[in-house]
Amino acid sequence: MALQWFVLECVLVAEAAIAMLLTIPWPKPIKSQIVTFTSYLLQPSGSAIPFAVFNLVDLYWKNEHRMMCSSEICTDEERVRYERSIFKAQKNVILCSLVCLLYWCMHKICKYHKEIQELEEAEKRLKKL
Template identity: 60%
Template sequence: MALQWVILAYVVAAEAAVAIILTLPSPKALKSRIVSLISLILQPSLFIIPFSGFQLLDIYWKNEHRLMCSGEICTAAERDRYEKSIYKSQRNAVLCSAACLLYWCIYRICKYHREIQSMEEVEKRYKDQ
């Protein structure tokens, strides 16, 4: 089960790196090539949205069916284990949300860049006429 969270953590790290690369200032030619390359990668990497959604559903289901340990019956070790599982599920929920949010941000940045390029082309045509 831990492999899926490792994969999701690497994907979030890669998405964060791509978002940083997209937002760094660079020459127009280089920026357009970077955006076109990332736009090609965005389509196949869409799998992260349903994967994250499924993981969020799994976290929710496990949270609803988790044994509560709040009474005096629980030992200190059981209480620590319960709290640790709560913290892990919260961390994983943040990871899933970050994956979806970063994918959306990268998509919007690429889309805005393409729209700006098309507006610049239209402006250039009007100036030439």
């Protein structure tokens, strides 16, 4: 169970590093190479999105079927365990959401960069005419 969260954390760290590289102002040739490389990486890393969504659904299902420990019947130890599991679930929801959000941001940045390149090329062609 912990392996899937470790994998998502690694994906999140990699996406954050790539997103940081995409947003740094590089010279045009280097920026276009980084965007091209990232575009190739986005296709296989897209499999992280269904994995994150599956984990979100799993967290939702577990939350709906979790035993409540809010009455006075529960001991202090059970209450602490219950609250710890709630905090862990909230952390995992944030993790899954960030994986999806960063993937979407990287996709949009690459898409906008390619559109800008196409517009610059079209402008050059029009200036030559």
